[in-house]
Amino acid sequence: MNQGIDSTRIAAYGRQTASILLWIFLFLQWSLVQAQSPNNSATAAQVRRMLSEQQIDENVLRNKLKSKGIDIDQMSPQEIMLQQNIIEETVREIQQEQSLQKSTLSKSDSLAKALDPFQRKEIRSALSDSSSAQDPMAKDSLRLQDSLPPSPVYGHDFFRNKSLGDFQSAQALTAPESYVLGPGDKINVLIFGRSQADLNYEINPSGFIQPNQMPKIFLTGLSLKQAREMLENKFASYYVFGNGQFTVTLQASRSVTVNVFGEVQRAGSYRLSGFHSAWAALIAAGGPTTMGSVRNIQVVRGNTRKTLDVYAFLRNPSETFDFALQNNDIVYVPVADKQVVVTGAVRRPMVYELIKTDGVKELVEMAGGLSAEASKDWAQVIRKDLREMRVLDINLSDVLNNDQKIILQDGDSIQFKAIASDLRNYVKAQGAFYHNGSYDLQATPTVQKLLAKAVLHPQAKDDIAFILRRNNDRTQQVLVADLKAIAKGLQEDLPLKSEDEVWVYEQARYASEFGIEITGEVREPFRRLFPYQEGLGLAQALELAGGLKPEAAAKGYVLRTNPLTPKRTAYFEVQLRPVPAVFRMEAGDQLVVLNKDTFVSDRTVRIMGDVPNAGIYRFDPSLRIKDMITLAGGFNESANRGEIEIFRVDFPEGQPTVRTTFKVKLDTAWRAMDPEFALQPYDVVVVRKIPQYYLQEMVSLSGEVNKEGPYNLNRRNVHFSELLRMGGGITPFGDLNNAIIDRQSPIKGKVFFDGRLAIKHAGQIKYDPILRPGDQVTVPRRLNMVIIKTRNTNFSSAGTQDSIIVTFQGKLDAKEYINRYGGGVREVDTTDVYYKVKRQNGFEEVSRKARFGMRHPSVRPGDEISVILVPQRPKSKSDDKKVDWDKLSAKMITLLTTLALLRAYF
Numbered sequence: 001m002n003q004g005i006d007s008t009r010i011a012a013y014g015r016q017t018a019s020i021l022l023w024i025f026l027f028l029q030w031s032l033v034q035a036q037s038p039n040n041s042a043t044a045a046q047v048r049r050m051l052s053e054q055q056i057d058e059n060v061l062r063n064k065l066k067s068k069g070i071d072i073d074q075m076s077p078q079e080i081m082l083q084q085n086i087i088e089e090t091v092r093e094i095q096q097e098q099s100l101q102k103s104t105l106s107k108s109d110s111l112a113k114a115l116d117p118f119q120r121k122e123i124r125s126a127l128s129d130s131s132s133a134q135d136p137m138a139k140d141s142l143r144l145q146d147s148l149p150p151s152p153v154y155g156h157d158f159f160r161n162k163s164l165g166d167f168q169s170a171q172a173l174t175a176p177e178s179y180v181l182g183p184g185d186k187i188n189v190l191i192f193g194r195s196q197a198d199l200n201y202e203i204n205p206s207g208f209i210q211p212n213q214m215p216k217i218f219l220t221g222l223s224l225k226q227a228r229e230m231l232e233n234k235f236a237s238y239y240v241f242g243n244g245q246f247t248v249t250l251q252a253s254r255s256v257t258v259n260v261f262g263e264v265q266r267a268g269s270y271r272l273s274g275f276h277s278a279w280a281a282l283i284a285a286g287g288p289t290t291m292g293s294v295r296n297i298q299v300v301r302g303n304t305r306k307t308l309d310v311y312a313f314l315r316n317p318s319e320t321f322d323f324a325l326q327n328n329d330i331v332y333v334p335v336a337d338k339q340v341v342v343t344g345a346v347r348r349p350m351v352y353e354l355i356k357t358d359g360v361k362e363l364v365e366m367a368g369g370l371s372a373e374a375s376k377d378w379a380q381v382i383r384k385d386l387r388e389m390r391v392l393d394i395n396l397s398d399v400l401n402n403d404q405k406i407i408l409q410d411g412d413s414i415q416f417k418a419i420a421s422d423l424r425n426y427v428k429a430q431g432a433f434y435h436n437g438s439y440d441l442q443a444t445p446t447v448q449k450l451l452a453k454a455v456l457h458p459q460a461k462d463d464i465a466f467i468l469r470r471n472n473d474r475t476q477q478v479l480v481a482d483l484k485a486i487a488k489g490l491q492e493d494l495p496l497k498s499e500d501e502v503w504v505y506e507q508a509r510y511a512s513e514f515g516i517e518i519t520g521e522v523r524e525p526f527r528r529l530f531p532y533q534e535g536l537g538l539a540q541a542l543e544l545a546g547g548l549k550p551e552a553a554a555k556g557y558v559l560r561t562n563p564l565t566p567k568r569t570a571y572f573e574v575q576l577r578p579v580p581a582v583f584r585m586e587a588g589d590q591l592v593v594l595n596k597d598t599f600v601s602d603r604t605v606r607i608m609g610d611v612p613n614a615g616i617y618r619f620d621p622s623l624r625i626k627d628m629i630t631l632a633g634g635f636n637e638s639a640n641r642g643e644i645e646i647f648r649v650d651f652p653e654g655q656p657t658v659r660t661t662f663k664v665k666l667d668t669a670w671r672a673m674d675p676e677f678a679l680q681p682y683d684v685v686v687v688r689k690i691p692q693y694y695l696q697e698m699v700s701l702s703g704e705v706n707k708e709g710p711y712n713l714n715r716r717n718v719h720f721s722e723l724l725r726m727g728g729g730i731t732p733f734g735d736l737n738n739a740i741i742d743r744q745s746p747i748k749g750k751v752f753f754d755g756r757l758a759i760k761h762a763g764q765i766k767y768d769p770i771l772r773p774g775d776q777v778t779v780p781r782r783l784n785m786v787i788i789k790t791r792n793t794n795f796s797s798a799g800t801q802d803s804i805i806v807t808f809q810g811k812l813d814a815k816e817y818i819n820r821y822g823g824g825v826r827e828v829d830t831t832d833v834y835y836k837v838k839r840q841n842g843f844e845e846v847s848r849k850a851r852f853g854m855r856h857p858s859v860r861p862g863d864e865i866s867v868i869l870v871p872q873r874p875k876s877k878s879d880d881k882k883v884d885w886d887k888l889s890a891k892m893i894t895l896l897t898t899l900a901l902l903r904a905y906f
Contacts, residue, residue, distance in 0.1 A: 064090050153339065154350040154366065155294035155310040159287020175250040175275065177225040182274065182327065183207060184254025187219075189231060190247045195239035200251065214238055224250060256325050260285040262333035263292030278308055278323040281331050293336040295353045299323055300330040311353075311366060340408050342367050344416035345374035360399045360406045360414065375417045376400070382413040428501045429453075432460035446493040447481050450502055459506045467494065468501040514563045514587035518545045521552035521593045530587050538574065538583040541591065548576060553596040561588045603681035607632045610639035610689045619681045626670040628685055638693040642666055647684040697773035701727045704734030704779045713771060720753070720769045721762035723777060735782035737860050738840035744774035752843045755779070780840050783862035784808050786817060792867040794823035803864075813856040814847070814865045822867075831869040838864040 065071070070086060151160060181187075183205045191197040201209040207220030217234055219227050228248040235246065253274040258281040261267050265286025272280055278299045288294055294310040308323055308331075338354045340363060347368030354363065360379070364370060381392040396416075398404035408414070426438045433454040444450040447465060456462055467479040483504075485491035496502070516536055517527040523546030530536065542548065558572040574583055576593065585591065603619040605628065612633030617623065625644070635641050643663055650658040665673040679685075697713040706728030720741070730736065736755030743751055753769050761767035771777070788795075788804050795804065806821050814835035818825060825833050834847040837857040845857035846868070859865065 060094060061090065064094060151290055152351045153290060153294070154348070154352050155314065156287055156290070158294075158310060158314070159283050175224055175253065177223060178324075179224045179250065179253075179275070180324070180326070181219045181222055181224065181227055181250075182254055182256075183220060185219075185250060185274065186252040187227070188249045188251045189235065190249075191235065191239050191241050191245060193241040193245035195241055197239060203254075211235075211238075224248070254327075256327040256329070258325055258329050258331060260331045260333075263289045263335055264333050265289060272325065274325065276325060278325060278329075278331050279313075281325065281329075282333070285331075288333050291335055292333045293353060295355050296334055296337070298330075298332040298334070300332060301326060338408070338410040340410075341413040342416070343413065344379075345371045345418040346416050347371055354408060358408075360394065360396075360408065361402070363408070363414065364400070364416075370416060371418070373418045375419050379417060380415045381406070381408070382415065383409060384411050425498050427496045427499070429504075430501055431504045432457040432506045433504065441496065441498055444496065446495055447483075447502060448486055448493045450496065451483070451504075456504060457506065459508065460504050461507045461510065462504070464504075466503045467496070468503065469497060470499055516541065516585050516587060517590040518542070519590065519592055520556070521549040521595050523547055523549060535584040535586045537581070538585055538591070539579045539581065541585050542576070542579060548593065551595050551597065552576065553594040553598070556591055556593045558585065559590040559592065560586065561590075563588045605679055605681065605683045605685070607685040607687070609685075609687035610636045611687050612636060619679070621678070623679055625664065625666070625672050625677070625679065625685065628679075629670045629687075635687060636689075638689050640688045640690050641670075643688070645686040645688065647686065648680060649682050699723065699771050699773065699775040699777060701777045702779075704731045704781050705729070706731060713773060718771050719763055720755070720758045720771065720777065723771060724759070724779075730779050733781050734779045735840065735862065736779065738780050738862060740778045740780070740841040741769060741771070742776040742778070743772060744776075745772065750842050751775075752841065780862075783840070785861065786859055787864040788817060788822050789864065789866035790822060792826055792869050793818060794826050796823065808859075808861040811858070813858055815856045817859055817865050818867060825867055825869075828869060831871055834868040834870060836866050836868055838866070 065087065151157065181203060183203050186200065186202045187209075189197065189199040189201065191199075199211065201211070203209055203219050208216040208218040210216055214234065217231065219230075222230065231248050232246045235241075255271050256274050257269055257271050258278075259269050260281050264282070265288075267285065270281055270284045272284070278297070282288075282297070288297075297308040297310070299306045299308055306323065336353045339351055340354055341351050342363060343349050346364065347370075349367065352363055352366050358366075370376065376396055379394050379396045381394060383390045383392060394406055395404060399406055425441045427441050427444055427450060428438050429436055429450055433451075433456060435454045437454075439450060439453060444453055447467070451465075463482070463484045465481040465483055467481060469477040469479060471477060479494065481494050481502075482491055486493050515527045515529055517525075518541055519525045522542065526545055528544075536544075554575065554577040556574055556576050558574055560570045560572065562568065574580065574591075604616050605619050605623065606614075606616045607628045608614045611629065613631075615632060617628065617631060629635065643665055645661060645663050648660050648662070650660070652658060664677060667673055694716075698710045699713060700710050701723055702708045705724070708727070711723060711726050720739070724730065736759060739753070739755030739758075741751035741753070743749060751769055754767070758768040784807055785805050786808055788806065790802055790804060795801075804821065806817070809817070809820075812820070814837050818835065827833060834854075835856050836844060836846045837859060838844045839860065840862040847854050847856045849855075
């Protein structure tokens with residue numbers, strides 16, 4: 001059948017040969033006379049265009065002709081015309097080769113899709129043109145495909161294999177002859193011969209094109225083939241051309257809107273190229289949902305419906321071309337009527353959708369057929385009834401031979417059984433064989449025959465073999481075969497049984513080996529096994545270890561442990577430089593190569609203090625003071641460069657440690673002025689800071705002062721009053737009572753003080769604060785007002801106004817302000833009343849108990865007054881006891897009388 005299709009295509013290309021042959025002749029002649037005929041450039045362009053559209057490469061044609069002895073570059077037009085038959089044959093050959101190549105690719109793609117749709121990575125079809133490739137909806141479809149999980153239903157993977165990206169361009173597609181034209185399609189009309197024209201038209205919304213000086217030509221609804229025939233007849237009345245000199249091609253297809261509804265991942269309208277089929281619309285919508293049908297997809301166009309069956313396409317991919325789209329087509333995916341789960345011994349166990357005509361035989365074909373181990377005698381159907389699960393056994397042979405018809409129901413699960421078979425009638429060769437593995441019992445019925453097939457290693461212990469035999473009760477029996485006795489005929493060859501395992505071990509399994517080990521400062525430490533009787537020379541052992549490292553000591557130790565007495569170890573000191581030739585290492589020896597610096601203590605010196613990089617360095621007699629200062633990055637700006645301090649520790653033998661401290665003078669080159677001075681291990685070098693070395697320390701002054709801005713603290717004890725003098729004093733509006741110092745370090749916060757007292761007692765630490773670098777001093781503006789918080793007062797608008805402002809009234813305390821302007825306190829029997837005043841500088845003062853009642857804070861301009869109600873402490877029983885004033889008076893009179901008598905007497 002495929003050969004018939006290829007022959008048809010080749011014949012079609014052959015019919016086109018006559019129509020393009022004249023173009024080729026014109027082109028060949030033009031190429032020879034183009035220099036003499038410059039007016040032929042338009043004709044040449046048209047000829048080249050036609051060659052390109054027919055996919056005939058100019059160079060391929062020239063080379064093909066040269067291979068037949070025709071060099072058109074060296075021939076006259078008359079000579080070329082004489083070779084017409086050969087040129088026609090060459091053109092046909094090129095077209096046939098191209099046709100066969102395309103056909104082969106198409107068959108390969110279709111076969112790959114039909115045989116394994118779940119493995120393919122691409123579906124070669126067109127989905128949207130270049131304009132729709134930029135459509136956000138297409139990009140959303142790609143993201144939708146990425147997010148969908150694999151579906152257990154056969155056929156769904158066709159829509160979920162991320163193939164949408166392969167459909168984003170229709171530029172390389174050629175419209176088939178059956179393509180139906182419509183508004184928006186762009187066509188090209190090419191005429192050459194006596195009349196020459198290269199015309200482009202777009203079919204307008206009314207369905208026609210309007211050539212110049214010609215009547216309207218309606219093309220909507222015509223196939224591309226019908227349109228070509230009609231246009232050739234129409235244009236023949238206005239242009240002069242011969243047979244084969246008129247072509248019509250589709251330059252760009254229109255876009256169509258397709259509506260996808262039903263059980264799809266994302267229903268909606270999609271704009272696609274007119275080239276594309278209903279498959280493209282379904283893939284753009286993400287394909288059917290798990291419950292969506294893949295056998296009964298409806299393509300609706302007006303009053304006509306067409307059914308799309310995915311399974312039919314997977315069996316015959318050419319059906320994809322039977323579902324071309326037109327504008328406003330509807331693709332509807334209904335719910336699947338019948339889905340059946342297939343498990344067991346089939347090639348593709350999945351969920352399959354069945355239609356009315358499908359039975360078990362058709363289901364087996366959909367599942368790729370039975371697997372090699374499948375039982376062809378019976379299968380089981382598990383069916384869910386209303387109240388129970390039922391198991392139905394079916395005769396698979398009768399079903400497959402059409403002797404029995406089984407109707408499956410929605411939700412059925414059919415299981416195909418595998419033939420139960422265990423591997424029997426075999427024996428195994430294990431161990432020191434060249435060919436380990438299983439062997440046929442009939443071909444190797446005895447031990448000798450098995451050994452002859454499996455072939456023993458030279459290292460095998462060939463005098464004995466072990467046979468591991470499994471009994472019926474799964475216990476194991478071990479038999480011993482004397483291989484030498486069997487080989488000499490002194491013993492019968494042992495017969496083998498099914499599943500016997502014959503083991504022959506290597507001789508090394510029985511050898512007594514002990515290790516020789518070398519560790520420490522060698523290039524390649526090792527541990528190797530040697531027979532007990534053999535040894536190894538010390539020089540050879542060191543060579544085996546790669547030799548000594550440069551840091552290896554001249555001596556090492558051998559730790560000798562006799563394998564026969566493992567709890568006893570002897571120690572030998574051995575020379576390693578040079579190595580004694582007579583010393584041999586024995587099995588069980590361990591050589592430890594020491595580091596020559598192992599017993600050299602790692603002594604250090606340290607530099608600290610006013611240097612950029614304090615550090616610790618390994619001591620060496622070559623290290624000097626200058627070297628240490630250089631390694632530390634030199635001195636800081638504030639360092640005392642003329643003198644350093646040394647903290648030293650001495651270790652008199654047999655006496656306590658002695659610690660000393662002394663100073664060393666330095667010259668300008670950072671060298672010790674005492675030429676005899678040398679550092680010792682564990683010295684600590686300290687670089688001191690210049691006494692009272694300080695950089696500029698700034699404070700800021702702002703507010704109601706005459707000179708705002710930053711000021712330098714020229715001493716360590718500059719007071720607030722002195723800074724105020726530097727700033728020219730305060731303005732007439734300044735409020736010293738509420739002067740503020742915002743401190744940044746060492747503790748961030750406000751410093752509370754009375755500015756008037758600081759000026760009055762200037763320089764006194766008790767009243768006049770000492771400033772620190774970074775302080776921000778502010779003298780606020782004096783405010784002739786007082787703020788009263790209305791909470792807990794009887795102020796009539798306290799519910800809507802939380803504070804009131806009154807002018808400063810002079811020497812009144814907080815309580816008097818509340819009583820006069822706040823309506824008094826809203827007292828409660830169980831609370832104590834306190835008055836709080838908050839100053840502008842943030843300082844707060846609260847009523848406190850005095851000897852004769854409460855003392856309330858005074859009020860200054862700018863203060864804020866509030867009332868605080870504190871619950872009273874519950875009274876104790878002693879507080880409730882009544883005082884007997886009569887008894888108390890009598891006692892007081894008696895006490896006073898006694899004191900008066902005593903005084904008079906004495």
